[in-house]
Amino acid sequence: MSIKDVAARAGVSPGTVSNVLNRPEKVAGSTRARVEGVIRELGFVRHGSASSLRAGHSRTVGLSVIDIGNPFFTDVAAGVEEVASERGYAVILGNSSGDELKEERNLLVFAEHRVRGVLITPTGTGSGRLDQLRERGINTVLVDYPATSPDQCSVAVNDVAGGALAVSHLLGGGAERIAYVTGPLTIRQCLDRRIGAEQALAAAGRDPGEAMRQITMNAMTARAGQEAAEKMVSGGRLPDAVFCANDLLALGMMRGLLQAGVRVPQDVALIGYDDIDFASASAVSLSSVRQPTHRLGRVATELLLDECDNPESHAHQQIMFQPELVVRESSR
Known part of the structure; x- marks a missing residue:
């Protein structure tokens, strides 16, 4: 699949598709939205990166969260980075801000950077692009979100x-x-x-x-x-x-x-x-x-890297932690 295929489906020139990918501010909003819709529909990854994906993966994992300004997600990210660093990986962080379109853009960037796997707290009910990532051989783990399928790892809190x-x-x-x-x-x-x-x-x-x-x-x-x-x-x-x-x-x-x-x-x-x-x-x-925010990040990353490194023996797990009440001065 090439930029020409996206252009033909969207009814624009290949140059316009290239601008959407590399200089989106140069493209009118309605046109950009149409092209991005076709990119999502086709599961397109720009050509050079697609070749890299076929050749292998980088020593990176992607982490997409809803709000990095919330200390909850900062603590989760710290747990992710800790395990990734121990295993020789770097972490690429994407902040969706609760916006599904922004989340999809983050996942596209992850794919272009040939990440080994993706950890994600999805917005809404999840993202169809996760299936496309997995089809490309990029494993995914849901963080702070329970999986509804037995073939998907997840780590969540009740x-x-x-x-x-x-x-x-x-x-x-x-x-x-x-x-x-x-x-x-x-x-x-x-x-x-x-x-x-x-x-x-x-x-x-x-x-x-x-x-x-x-x-x-x-x-x-x-x-x-x-x-x-x-x-x-x-x-x-x-x-x-x-x-x-x-x-x-x-x-x-x-x-x-x-x-x-x-x-x-x-x-x-x-x-x-x-x-x-x-x-x-x-x-x-x-x-x-x-x-257990830090533990959420650690366990999710351990599951992801186990799936990446041991695909034949890996068993998908849906882990559910239990929360704890902490009583202080603000309540009787």
Whole structure:
């Protein structure tokens, strides 16, 4: 497959395809989108790199994460790099920012660099390009995302159990009205943590629809958490407790509440998720649901390199870690 094939399918010149690959800023947005759609459809890798792929792989692995600004993914990446370095590999990092198109571009770059394998926390429900990578002999492992197929390795954390841990703790502290502050539920982790929260409410004999209010933000950052706090404070009666889908949201929520004169935990109890380093260092130390972030990265990389080095004996594994409740000052 060549640039000419892509050009013919997209109805443009080979030069336009070349510009999309090498100088995308020179191509009109609608044309670039059409060409990129054909590239994804055909699973095209530029010709020189395709030849390199046939010749072998480099001593690199690709890592695609949703948000490298989140310390959770920084810790995962540290675990990945640690094992890769021990085995003589370098890591190419791609940050999707939760954008599926950007994720696909990252995977294309990985393929062009002849990576030995790819570790990915997929956006949405996953990426069809993963199958294309595997067809090209590039092994993949899902990170912080459970595989749905037995022929795919994955390393994840039981987020349903984690959501239940958080809300059971808040209920045990006497909370009657709980707010769940989350990013988009298209993010698998956000949805699973909500499901766990609802299960905990139901187990306590509470109607989740009445006992829990959801506040959905477009991002899972401290800024978004503070904006959620401002919405909550201006919206009238406050909940007794807030469960945030990650610690960045929770730290922003705490800042917003404290600035509004709302005491944590006396007026509103608060719990986050991930147990990043900043959780214990905040003005009011943050209760959180801990994930084994560094271990996620290490184990995922070990699985990937085992599959690469021992294809005949490798057994696919779907590893599910259990989260841990860490209680600090922000909750009763």
